[in-house]
Amino acid sequence: MSSDTFSICSKCLGNDKHIKMIKQVDGEECRQCTRPFTIYRWGNRTASTSLQKTIICLTCARARNCCQSCLLDINYGIPTDLRDTALKMAGLEPLSQAPNPTNREVKAIIADKLEKKFKTEDTNRTKEILSKLAEKLNMTSTTTESENKSLSDAPIDVGKLAKKLPFSNSLDSTKYSTMTSFFIFGFPSDLPRTMISKLASEYGKLKSSDIDYESRCGYITFEDKQSANSFAESINENGLNTNKTTAGLVIIENNPMRVCFGKQRPLPRTTNDKKKLNGVVTKVMKQLTEKDKKSSSQGTPPTQYKALQDDYEE
Template sequence: MSDLPATCNNCLGENPYIEMIQEKDGRECKICTRAFTSFLWYPKIGTSIFRRTDICLTCARARNACQSCLLDLKFEINPDMRDEILGTNKHLMEFSPSTIAANNSKISKIYKANQLERNFQDEDSGNLPRHISPEPKVPQILETAEETVLRLTSSNVSQKALSSTSKSNDRKHLSTKELLKLLNKLPFNGDLTIPDDPDIKSMFLFGITDELSNFRVQEYFKEQFNSTLEATILNHRARCGFVVFESRNSAEAVAESILAGKLPEGPSLIVIDRVPLRVAWGRVCNLGLNNKDQARLAQLVKKQLSILCKNTQIPKSSNKITPTNPVTTTVSNPFAKLTFSGNEL
């Protein structure tokens, strides 16, 4: 196995002289629970924000995923979504990380991971693993599905949202009018008041940074609220995204826990790895068609965060955040809209 981690370009950063700190058996793999050689590095020069590997190289190789953000190395999407799109055969997934993680027994996880590692060693030495047979159709499947996957990754939205916006994704970019329409749909002034529509079980997050991974967001909701997410859709370039819960009851329980008796005046605040995020109920939707659209959206996210920050202060004697100038306007609609003009774009 290689002495270097398997990471994507986004996690490595733009520093051409990157230095990594290697620690043998320094961490426990998030999937198979085995100790593995961990790496830590700083993607940007002159900052204290670092990245590290969260899974072992064996599990990363099985998923063809980044050891840090856990996204596919080529398409930069969730490996489970990739496998569903590509139609990967189930019998090839006997020792996949998803199968390993599904085992409750730690011994079973370690055994499966060891079997997987031996298969890779046999493959590197030229011997085909016993549980895998040649599949001549797989390359053709990958080739025909590549175009579909690339189109999906351009918007970073869930499959349901993508199916309704597949026609618009064929265009180069959104017009100013269309972007304004999209912005007014996003609940920048929304809150965590329980919406009337029982089908809504997703929340809108904004204030996302490059260092915050999908896996860490899922881990946060699991640790803090004992809630499992059905999907995590983060668009780092647009600085916003969505989390979809497995059920409406689970989403309501999380909303009540975040509010904790406070009045739902505007988006609530959560902090994940020292990254403050604003959260409100919201439907999953497309967040721009290309990098330019998403960069324009990120500028407006930054502006809205600045407005919300002015109304919030952190007392010296407490870590709790309280509003200094409470909003006097009553928001009756949980999907209240922040109105933008064309001049701001």
């Protein structure tokens, strides 16, 4: 839903007719242009047990015609890079109006200029292409869900599942010589949905991604072993991992999470089961933090581990 104050898609807002929003003026820096912007937080029972929030400013969202929370196209719910590529292939202008410089000052200047412009051409031809693209993506998703319906509907014993999940695996590529899939867990339920895939995609093309934000765990799979090994090595050698026999620690936007090689297994489908698994994840994260502290011969920076402890105190 676009307005004069925010641009948030209907999926992120949820199905509730009455939504209570918390407004915080200049609450954070925009992740795109680095300027302070007004944050909106709200509850969405269908998407997360925690509050969702806007992560980029209204200017950057309008410049990219995307949702301020999930960063997908505001009208069609598809990735903006895929959308713009499809339009270019059709000989039409992409909807994104802003370049992506790395310099903070340049980003802010460009955003100031865009704030005065907000004119996006949305021709009938553009609408037709994007509608077909969104429909195709939705059909693919529906087909996948239909193929897995019997698996999704089957009852899952969360206790037994938790014992089978690869919480105790590591990132040792020699030990998992043929595996290209990773088990990821411990991230916050309000982490932007593109962050994990974006991190992994820097090391190679992903074959699949199955992330459950309510359970706070999931899987990603690379298309080839070389990419998987590069991803594993980058986390193992990022300076945060003192214990190479456990799942590796990685931090995205100040949010800690764990990564290890792991064979994909079905995750819970009901809200109650997801909450149970969420509790298991919290306990494992705390246990791994304690193990890392004990295994470090030189000690870990107190501030880093204090932050991790605060996140997983029950």
